[in-house]
Amino acid sequence: MDYKLTKTSSKNAFEYKYLVSKIFPFIKPHIGRIILNLIIAVPLGLLDGVVAYALKPYMDCVINGRTFNFFGLSVEQNTLALVIPFGIVLFAVTQGILKYLNNYLTDWTGNKIANSLKVELFKKLTSLDPKFYDVNSSGIVLTRFFTDPETASKNIINTFKTIVMTGCGILGLVTVLLYNSWKLAFIGITIMAIAITPVVFIRKKIKKVSNANMIVGGDMTTNFNETFAGNKIVNAYNLQQLQNEKFENQIKTQFDLTISLTKRVGWMSPIMYFICSIGIAIVMFYGNHLIISEQMTAGSFASFITSLLLLYKPVKDLGRTLTDLQTTFVAMSRVFELFDLEPQIINKNNAIKLDRLNSGIDYEGVTFEYEQNTPVLNNFNLHIDKGETIALVGNSGGGKSTIVNLLPRFYDVQYGAIKIDGIDIREFDINSLRSNISFVFQDNYLFSGTIKENILMGNQNANDADLERVIKLAHLDEFINHLENGINTYVGERGASLSGGQRQRVAIARAMIKDAPIVILDEATSALDNESEAIVQKALNNLMQNKTVFVIAHRLSTINNANRIAVINDGNLVELGTHEQLIQIPEGAYKHLYEMQFKNQMENDSLEAV
Numbered sequence: 001m002d003y004k005l006t007k008t009s010s011k012n013a014f015e016y017k018y019l020v021s022k023i024f025p026f027i028k029p030h031i032g033r034i035i036l037n038l039i040i041a042v043p044l045g046l047l048d049g050v051v052a053y054a055l056k057p058y059m060d061c062v063i064n065g066r067t068f069n070f071f072g073l074s075v076e077q078n079t080l081a082l083v084i085p086f087g088i089v090l091f092a093v094t095q096g097i098l099k100y101l102n103n104y105l106t107d108w109t110g111n112k113i114a115n116s117l118k119v120e121l122f123k124k125l126t127s128l129d130p131k132f133y134d135v136n137s138s139g140i141v142l143t144r145f146f147t148d149p150e151t152a153s154k155n156i157i158n159t160f161k162t163i164v165m166t167g168c169g170i171l172g173l174v175t176v177l178l179y180n181s182w183k184l185a186f187i188g189i190t191i192m193a194i195a196i197t198p199v200v201f202i203r204k205k206i207k208k209v210s211n212a213n214m215i216v217g218g219d220m221t222t223n224f225n226e227t228f229a230g231n232k233i234v235n236a237y238n239l240q241q242l243q244n245e246k247f248e249n250q251i252k253t254q255f256d257l258t259i260s261l262t263k264r265v266g267w268m269s270p271i272m273y274f275i276c277s278i279g280i281a282i283v284m285f286y287g288n289h290l291i292i293s294e295q296m297t298a299g300s301f302a303s304f305i306t307s308l309l310l311l312y313k314p315v316k317d318l319g320r321t322l323t324d325l326q327t328t329f330v331a332m333s334r335v336f337e338l339f340d341l342e343p344q345i346i347n348k349n350n351a352i353k354l355d356r357l358n359s360g361i362d363y364e365g366v367t368f369e370y371e372q373n374t375p376v377l378n379n380f381n382l383h384i385d386k387g388e389t390i391a392l393v394g395n396s397g398g399g400k401s402t403i404v405n406l407l408p409r410f411y412d413v414q415y416g417a418i419k420i421d422g423i424d425i426r427e428f429d430i431n432s433l434r435s436n437i438s439f440v441f442q443d444n445y446l447f448s449g450t451i452k453e454n455i456l457m458g459n460q461n462a463n464d465a466d467l468e469r470v471i472k473l474a475h476l477d478e479f480i481n482h483l484e485n486g487i488n489t490y491v492g493e494r495g496a497s498l499s500g501g502q503r504q505r506v507a508i509a510r511a512m513i514k515d516a517p518i519v520i521l522d523e524a525t526s527a528l529d530n531e532s533e534a535i536v537q538k539a540l541n542n543l544m545q546n547k548t549v550f551v552i553a554h555r556l557s558t559i560n561n562a563n564r565i566a567v568i569n570d571g572n573l574v575e576l577g578t579h580e581q582l583i584q585i586p587e588g589a590y591k592h593l594y595e596m597q598f599k600n601q602m603e604n605d606s607l608e609a610v
């Protein structure tokens with residue numbers, strides 16, 4: 001399955017049935033309130049017609065003194081002069097209460113649906129394998145996450161509501177129009193229909209621009225995130241100008257898009273008003289004739305004109321809602337495209353629980369590729385005994401990190417198998433497999449929060465005694481004792497307020513408190529100074545005590561502690577043995593590497609020691 005998300009609308013954007021069936025489970029829990037909201041929308045829409053209707057008796061009876069006939073009941077001028085003004089106030093109060101309820105219910109249901117979508121979406125994101133994060137930019141995922149669920153759920157609720165409300169509004173007003181004069185009504189409605197036709201034609205343009213806008217928006221977010229995360233690099237290489245220009249260009253593109261839309265769409269409204277004004281002029285002209293020839297009362301005419309004017313808004317709203325409906329479906333399709341992604345690394349039926357490591361780990365004929373037809377590992381074989389420490393060395397990009405990333409199943413192998421105690425790791429329950437492995441990654445990633453919180457992420461059930469022990473073993477105690485807030489000191493986003501060595505030791509403590517039988521150590525390539533290197537090394541030695549360890553070594557001191565060394569070059573295991581064995585091989589890969597890289601380190605160390 002392809003993990004890459006489309007940049008704009010997904011292929012399902014026009015599969016309305018599919019989309020509605022997808023969103024329905026999220027709407028269902030709130031269906032009672034949604035229906036209540038729709039019921040409230042009915043009188044709310046109809047009320048507009050009441051105002052327009054009331055003008056007729058007011059003009060004809062109160063002003064012109066005719067007797068008003070209300071369903072066979074004749075009403076006096078004086079009564080009506082009182083009832084209508086009071087009625088208007090009562091009407092305003094009723095409409096106000098209904099509007100309040102309506103808005104409240106719309107927001108409530110809209111937000112509830114948006115939230116449940118987001119919660120499920122977040123669960124989906126945490127369930128996806130690393131590959132998903134390899135192929136998608138943070139900008140695209142962020143838009144999917146923060147904007148689309150909101151658009152999808154709020155619009156859908158609003159659409160229902162608007163259709164009912166404007167539908168009833170139009171129905172009420174048209175009834176009043178017809179009631180007053182069907183001839184005038186015919187003219188008025190025809191002209192209004194002409195006025196709103198252009199809306200249909202610009203829909204395509206709007207969609208094109210909003211797609212383009214989406215792409216720029218995603219790129220802008222990615223740019224922002226990168227500038228944030230890479231601020232040191234931005235400073236170090238004086239990239240401010242470059243980043244600024246990139247951003248300015250994106251902003252400019254966005255501006256151009258918006259303005260091009262405004263240019264093409266902005267004339268619509270004036271044209272609509274113009275056509276409508278012609279309509280009103282014709283209606284007035286013809287209405288005058290009807291009044292003079294006594295085919296219509298002045299009150300009827302006033303009521304008619306008011307209805308016609310009031311009709312403009314619901315018609316426009318309905319038009320806009322129907323146009324927006326496509327945006328809603330696009331947002332929905334984007335949300336459900338994400339929902340439809342299935343994690344590829346999953347538990348087998350009746351997966352076995354891995355309790356502990358008994359004998360050893362085997363890589364058997366492992367072939368692996370991140371991208372099709374570019375194998376990173378080729379028929380890779382390696383056996384590691386329980387309790388052994390194996391150092392992986394070799395050229396950069398050779399596949400060392402890849403080898404260790406396959407063990408916790410961040411990725412699955414294409415051919416061959418990795419076995420623990422002779423059982424394919426794909427047979428194990430993933431959580432149990434991963435709880436047997438402690439990891440210290442190359443980048444020593446920390447979360448925003450305190451040192452304590454970061455360490456406890458290794459084992460959320462650890463007690464204070466465990467915590468104290470690992471802090472000692474990771475040689476963090478002295479550092480922590482000097483901090484005003486001690487273990488409760490905040491480390492900043494990604495642990496930015498700690499030094500490289502400190503961050504690494506917190507990462508080591510996090511791995512240590514997990515106390516897993518297998519330890520994977522992807523050593524940071526960044527050189528630490530000798531003193532921190534020595535202290536980190538001590539911490540690492542403690543972590544590796546009595547464990548089965550894979551260590552990707554960039555430092556001699558680490559290699560010295562390994563039982564065996566595996567040299568990985570370009571995805572192949574080229575040499576395997578102890579330091580003494582490998583150094584004997586004439587022209588050997590390890591010998592070469594040792595002389596190029598590690599020996600220098602040793603000489604530097606001894607020089608500094610002098």
Ligand SMILES: Nc1ncnc2c1ncn2[C@@H]1O[C@H](COP(=O)(O)OP(=O)(O)OP(=O)(O)O)[C@@H](O)[C@H]1O
Binds near residue numbers: 376395396402403
């Ligand atoms: N997530 C990924 N998606 C695609 N290709 C990747 C990914 N991670 C690594 N690669 C590629 O796989 C190859 C092996 O990378 P790997 O990270 O395993 O190397 P390494 O031996 O750990 O290198 P280093 O010593 O520099 O850390 C490289 O060619 C790299 O470009």
Ligand SMILES: [Mg+2]
Binds near residue numbers: 402
């Ligand atoms: Mg690596």
